[in-house]
Amino acid sequence: MIIKCEQCETRYKLADELITQSIFKVKCSKCSNVFTVQKPEKIKPLDLPEDAVLPENLAHKIIAISNQKGGVAKTSTAINLAMSLAMQDKRVLLVDFDMQASLTIAMGLNNQAKTFYDLLHKPGATLANVILKTKYPNLWLLPSGPNMALLMKKNINQKHFEKILRNKLEGIRDKIDHIIIDTPPSIEFFTLNALMASDFVIIPTQCEFLSMHGVAHIEEVVNIIKQRQNENIDYKILITMFNQESTATKVIYNKIKTKYQDKIFNTTIDFDTKLQESQIMNIPVAQYDRNCPSALQYQALAQELTGDTP
Ligand SMILES: Nc1ncnc2c1ncn2[C@@H]1O[C@H](COP(=O)(O)OP(=O)(O)O)[C@@H](O)[C@H]1O
Ligand SMILES: [Mg+2]
Structure with a gap:
């Protein structure tokens, strides 16, 4: 070392x-x-059996977490939804498709990680030796890292550059229940690839005045992709960092609810200092305090998404 x-x-x-x-x-x-x-954690390569074919839930199989606004809890939602699904015995692959690599860092796996860039451009790299088994049962990670900055430069002029991620994930689709993709705070190469690869988009947003414009924008992008390229894609809005005490928050929540109706998850995620503490420790909140509000709410979100009853 x-x-x-x-x-x-x-x-x-x-x-x-x-x-x-x-x-x-x-x-x-x-x-x-x-x-x-x-000492770096011992990490194992993907160890799914070759012949594992899992029941398909096509509507929510590949999920992008996306909003071009930063700081709305995309990365937090990716990690904690994935952990909750894994705790409900689903096999989950987290894909960090943001070159800032916040998700990979938050999982404490940034030190020795190969990335999607290596998978595409390094001879001999395969899904099995780039994907990491995390220390949590049922949870794998396709990491990001500094060389992801080169991915766009190298591929933007390729024909169908927006399908690079989708094509690679074909190799693992049948071996995993859910693939959750974290995206950057902008709509470009990375986010387009994530949306093209996905069956479903979760749009996290805070209940703030300007957030409604952000939601409208990403909704428009998803609808364009649905009309032109990926007809099966659907989306729902997730309210995050909800402050139960604030009257302004409640007013905006009612406005969003009136506008988007069944396009909003019933589950909302409260502002929760336990979630912030868990991130300082580099662990998902459900592993930090299983019964704190945000851990319970991400578990409820996982159930709402899969239709499983507790
Ligand atoms: N439910 C929550 N309660 C309190 N803080 C939160 C919550 N969700 C996210 N945060 C904090 O908000 C900040 C932005 O979250 P992050 O997931 O990185 O957003 P994004 O990926 O959209 O930029 C982080 O500091 C994170 O700890
Ligand atoms: Mg993020």
Whole structure:
């Protein structure tokens, strides 16, 4: 394992057999700084049996989480919905399709990850050796990382560049119950690829005045894609970071409800400091506190989505 002093940036190579603890302290022999090192988690490649063919729920098989507005809980929803589905015995693949790699970082798997870019452009890379098995049962991750920035540059001039993700996911569709794709806060190469690959789009939004315009915009994009390219795609809006105490929030919630009616999930996700704490620890909220409001609400969302009763 390679470690780097945080102060003087000197790099050292540590033999794996010398590392006996998952977190330990090291003193830099150059500048005497003492710093903490965390051993990278042992990660396994995809270990689905070759012949596993799972029951299909085509309507919600591949789900993009999308809104061109940042900070509306796309990444939080991707992680916590995926974890909730996995806890309900569904096999779930999370796809981090945002070059910021927030989802991969939030899962604590950014250190040694290969990415979708490697899958497409590195000889010998396959879905099985790029997808990581997370430490949670039923949950896998196709990571993002810095080289994802090159993906658009390399492929934007290709014919059907918008179907790159869809074509690759064909290789795993039959082995997994749900694929959940996190997208960036813009509508371009990455988001178009995610929408083209998906059967369903979750549009997270806060109950704020300007958010309604953002929802209208992404709704329009989904409708264009439905008319021209991907006729089976459908969507619903998810209210996130809901503040039960705020009158303004309730007024806007009623406006959104009147406008979108059955295009809104019955489940809303409350503003919950437990969710923020869980992200500091790099773990999904249901693993941090199974009974806190947002953990219960993401479980309810998973049930609403799949039609399963608790
Ligand atoms: N239910 C929630 N309660 C409190 N904070 C939340 C909740 N959902 C998300 N957040 C916080 O909001 C911020 C933006 O969330 P994130 O999922 O990164 O949004 P996006 O992916 O849309 O940019 C993060 O700091 C996250 O911790
Ligand atoms: Mg995000």
